Amino acid sequence: MKLIAAVIKPFKLDEVREALSEVGVQGITVTEVKGFGRQKGHTELYRGAEYVVDFLPKVKIEIAIEDTNLEEAVEAISKAAHTGKIGDGKIFVTELEQAVRIRTGETGEDAL
Amino acid sequence: MSKKYLPKPAWLAAAGMLALPGLAFAQANTPSVNAGNTAWMLTATALVLLMTIPGLALFYGGMVRAKNTLSVLMQCFAICCLVTLIWVLWGYSVAFGGQGAYWGGLSKAFMAGVGVDSVSGTIPETVFSTFQLTFAIITPALIVGAFVERMKFSAMLWFIGIWVTLVYFPIAHWVWGSGGWLGGDGVQDFAGGTVVHINAGVAGLVCALVLGKRSGFPRTMMRPHNLGYTLVGASMLWVGWFGFNAGSELAADGVAGMAMLVTQIATAAAALTWMFVEWGSHGKPSVLGICSGAVAGLVAITPASGYVGPMGAIVVGAGGGFFAYYAVTMLKTRLGYDDSLDAFGVHGVAGIVGALLTGVFSSKSLGGAGLSDNASSIIGQVGIQALGVGVTIVYCGVVTLIILKVLEAVMGLRVSPEDENTGLDLALHDESAYDL
Numbered sequence: 027m028k029l030i031a032a033v034i035k036p037f038k039l040d041e042v043r044e045a046l047s048e049v050g051v052q053g054i055t056v057t058e059v060k061g062f063g064r065q066k067g068h069t070e071l072y073r074g075a076e077y078v079v080d081f082l083p084k085v086k087i088e089i090a091i092e093d094t095n096l097e098e099a100v101e102a103i104s105k106a107a108h109t110g111k112i113g114d115g116k117i118f119v120t121e122l123e124q125a126v127r128i129r130t131g132e133t134g135e136d137a138l
Numbered sequence: 139m140s141k142k143y144l145p146k147p148a149w150l151a152a153a154g155m156l157a158l159p160g161l162a163f164a165q166a167n168t169p170s171v172n173a174g175n176t177a178w179m180l181t182a183t184a185l186v187l188l189m190t191i192p193g194l195a196l197f198y199g200g201m202v203r204a205k206n207t208l209s210v211l212m213q214c215f216a217i218c219c220l221v222t223l224i225w226v227l228w229g230y231s232v233a234f235g236g237q238g239a240y241w242g243g244l245s246k247a248f249m250a251g252v253g254v255d256s257v258s259g260t261i262p263e264t265v266f267s268t269f270q271l272t273f274a275i276i277t278p279a280l281i282v283g284a285f286v287e288r289m290k291f292s293a294m295l296w297f298i299g300i301w302v303t304l305v306y307f308p309i310a311h312w313v314w315g316s317g318g319w320l321g322g323d324g325v326q327d328f329a330g331g332t333v334v335h336i337n338a339g340v341a342g343l344v345c346a347l348v349l350g351k352r353s354g355f356p357r358t359m360m361r362p363h364n365l366g367y368t369l370v371g372a373s374m375l376w377v378g379w380f381g382f383n384a385g386s387e388l389a390a391d392g393v394a395g396m397a398m399l400v401t402q403i404a405t406a407a408a409a410l411t412w413m414f415v416e417w418g419s420h421g422k423p424s425v426l427g428i429c430s431g432a433v434a435g436l437v438a439i440t441p442a443s444g445y446v447g448p449m450g451a452i453v454v455g456a457g458g459g460f461f462a463y464y465a466v467t468m469l470k471t472r473l474g475y476d477d478s479l480d481a482f483g484v485h486g487v488a489g490i491v492g493a494l495l496t497g498v499f500s501s502k503s504l505g506g507a508g509l510s511d512n513a514s515s516i517i518g519q520v521g522i523q524a525l526g527v528g529v530t531i532v533y534c535g536v537v538t539l540i541i542l543k544v545l546e547a548v549m550g551l552r553v554s555p556e557d558e559n560t561g562l563d564l565a566l567h568d569e570s571a572y573d574l
Contacts, residue, residue, distance in 0.1 A: 070361060071420055071422075071424065072361055072362055072424075072426055073426060073427070073430060073466045073467060073480060073483075074466060074467025074468070074470070074471060075356065075360075075361075075471075077359045077360075077361050079359075
């Protein structure tokens, strides 16, 4: 099993969710986050006072997935979240040791 | 405030004789109330109160950080209540009670002699007094913009109470009170550019200097937390200002109508001036910019509103917006004081610009209503205006400084660094504006 953590532009969330549904992903977890990468922040100006905003709002989605579906899901995210402009985000994939469905007690891939 | 009291129209007196023959002789000999003027002044009074609560409170409240929102709303609201009681106890009398050159005396303290039948000009004295009260409320409330996010609430109440007594009431008397020495010198200040705006702006600057900067200024991020509030507040100020300027005629007549028109024109001109200057120098027009410009325009046209014509109003507004923009973006940065919400930059600077330009555009040759009797030329009138401005700056600056220094020694002016960091809403009021 793998855990995908993708940080994307907030306005791309709906497209990413639809693309993941199409490749059969059953559930995702979404968190509103802030951060910076190569895009850096931006500046805001109030009556001449300039403030550098270091952290930009992003959305982080997490998906636990079977190894066989990994490629499809990663591709779905990177296609749907792509704008070609700086700040599109990143996708991280890590090993997932265990999963438990709390209601039934199922474990491993059965729990996904 | 215009001191022109219109004679009661003859047809109205005639109608009165037909309807109430028994009262006709009494009306002919004593000052009488004009119903139309009274109706307008009742309305104008409510409009000017709306400028402070909630207009100014929201305008300022949106510009502070979220953790200080309630403290600003609270300051404006409490000032409204405090000044009201001081006004009826002694304020009205000191400002408008008598004929002195420097103060009005205490003959009307506790509203002595002000009853249902008292008349001031062509309106009931109760209406005149309440109308003037709303000016006495907004002036100290404007100063709040200079000391937000760091002043102790208790010290603020003492400061405002003493300040209106020692600074506002006397200056209001000098310019508007009968026998006041500045009004007698021919200073043209229709609705309070000197008394209200320069006065509040200079007091704000002194507050900013004495209290010192907010901790972290200017490096820490202190961006406005809700510019939607600010726009709503600026809009209420704009609407309420019709009561402020057109109401200052104290009558429902042509001068009031012109005051309303030039107020609208100057505000629009100043808002667009600020927007375009900002757009040109920084690349984007901003909501805070256009709102600030509108308020600067309202301030600038205040002294001029009963004296200038429509085209003069465009110049007065544009001048106010232009100079206030440079005051808040360049002057403040260069000198490094923390006039947090630009009480001086907007009200002081646009007030001075408006007061001086009033002396130019009140000239009949430039479409105005005419210079004062004491001036033979535009330059002469501008000189008289400059005298009014200078006296206000010096008197207000010195007395404000003394009040603050005494209070600082007696009780301290600032909250503790810890409370400042927590935010005044929680630290001083045990409340928070938002539960998000």
